Amino acid sequence: MNDTITYKQFKCIFTLAFLALNFLTYASRLTNACLTDGILPILITSVIAYAGACAIIKVMLSHKGMDFRQILTLLWGKVFGNIVFGIFVLNLFHFSWYAIRLLSEQIGVCMLRNVSVVMIELILILTVLFIGIKRLRTLGNLSQILIWYAGINLLLLLLLTSKAAEIKNMLPLFTSGLPEYTRGVLVTSSYLFSAVLALPFFIPKVEGIYGKNKVIYKDMLIIFAAVFAVYCAFYVMCISVLGTEFTIDYVFPALRIVQSDNSHNAFFERFEIMLLSSVIVMHIMYFSVTLRSVKTAAESVFNEKNAKIAFFLSPVIVFAVVLFFKNQAIGKIIFQSVDASNITAPHALLPFIVYIGYLLKKRKMKNE
């Protein structure tokens, strides 16, 4: 049976996935890099990511009926194609690991203080595996419901927190130099739109997507603009409510701003649970998207039986990596001494590498 999703579901899945990763921490790191000018790096990142998404969509739509690995082999040859493919999959693994680690720590700190973080990670992995063994359509249906849940929650939170906002905290503007903006772009480009890497794995499974290039580019622009607006709104709100000093100091500034201020209503006294539940939803969707991409990648490399084994092993690998980094001294040293954003930031260039291959191939064919 053909496992497909509708175009609408595809949009919902990726909107949630773009919003998910690093949602809680980006404001802190971005403010540290370029104080109140963070909107500019978010804008640059969004534009780069949008261009990357359009490039990879163009390549995929130009090769109807082929999966991503076949396209890469066609464009770059067997060896280099597989290397590029491997880098895509490794990045997806990395982001899965980062997402699961971040979310588990957040849940552990804010909700289940007495429960081991490893236990929380295990629960999240089991949940995603459960979604993973279901049809892709199930993920699509789930995303159509959850996008409303997350969207309304985020909107409500912004409205409620706007009471405590002091917009003059955003001043002075444009005080950072080019190096700070570059660091800001590195911070944001690493994670904000990392789900772009999963796009080529999903496109062949979307019903009726071929031949609608202009519509897709337009819809993608709307999605990226909406995601950009949400990130900017929370960034501005973090600084407006907390000031730059406290935004830098807090690891999870978004959670701090959604705590109540002068609320006379007991129901809203600690409404960060609303943000947390939305973040859980978005992270689960992100994690499902990355692992589903890994599953698709496994299916294109192995036969059906081995692909299933590889898919079930992949969360185990993620879990083992998480455990290793958490418990082994060497893992801690690596994690602390290396800024992950600087290593993984080049992933934003991967779609462009694929696109360059596509252009070269096209030119070669034209010459022939």
Next chain:
Amino acid sequence: MTVISFLFSIAGSSQSGTLNDLNLVNVVILSQKEDGTLKMDMIVNEKKDGTEGTSFKYAVLTTEGKSIAQCVSLAEIQTGKDVFFGHLKSVIFELSFLKQEGNITAFTEYAKRNSCINHYVTLFALDDKDEKLTKSIKEEDDKTTNFFNSVVKKYPLEGIYTVKFNQMVNSLGTFCMPLLSVEESIGFNGVCIMKDDTYKDRLDRQDTKFFKILTGEANNVYIKAPEGDIHIHRCISKLKYRGEDAFSFNIKLSCEIEAYKNPIDLTDNGEKKTEEELSKFFTAQMEQFIKKIKYKYEADIADIGGCLKRYDNDRYRQMTQSGADILKMSDVDVKVDVNIIRNEVFK
């Protein structure tokens, strides 16, 4: 979502407890003894004896230690319950705590590390050497209980300039807290000025009123003027940077004259004249108060440095790098515009 909820509830329920297993802290009072030991009084909800349902009274948990973290863990050991700061409403610092350098930083650092602490707390300074406050809480004094009700249950604290935890580090390390003192019972007694992490000075009651006007917090404040007793209903204050180290405060006061001292002129011209006279009076008072800020208190409680930083960052950097005193070098101009919205005879 069902699967996640189910799994999390299984994981969480194994070690979960009821609300009775938590010390729900409403207010924290921090003080320091002469030997340097920190004393922490946590005002918690305690169930009234012999009652059913949610009938609570205030109880005090007192611990001493070298750090805030140690005081909290001692309280947990003493009571056998976790201390929960998620519903914290207010933190009260005794002057002995504020006068010691580094104590406020230690508190903010502890709060930043503790993710479950409510960071929208209202801060107060307290002048209470004899520890009368904790005694009166223990004795269930009505006035003290009412005060804590007003803080904890958030009855409107109109006209009181309060500082929140998330504002503490702004304004070049200078901020103010309402000062409480305990005589017969607890009450407000001016404002405490904090500068560079330590107690700097205190404003008396009259200066506190001017401070509220300067910061736009003087809603429902009573001031005696030559024209009569003035009840300020609404106050708006805007600080603007005019360039070349010059600043101006534009203050608008909506007042009610409650007791005229001069013959009343009820015509429009008469009211206009009174408004002009009041404007002159307030302008003179505010200019005098700004001089006091500059030369007596020597603390930027009006946030002039912050204003310069926001509107002319290059100049601000230049001045801070050269070690110049922004407050003293600034030329501050005040314009007060009084609008009589009501008087005792008509309107």
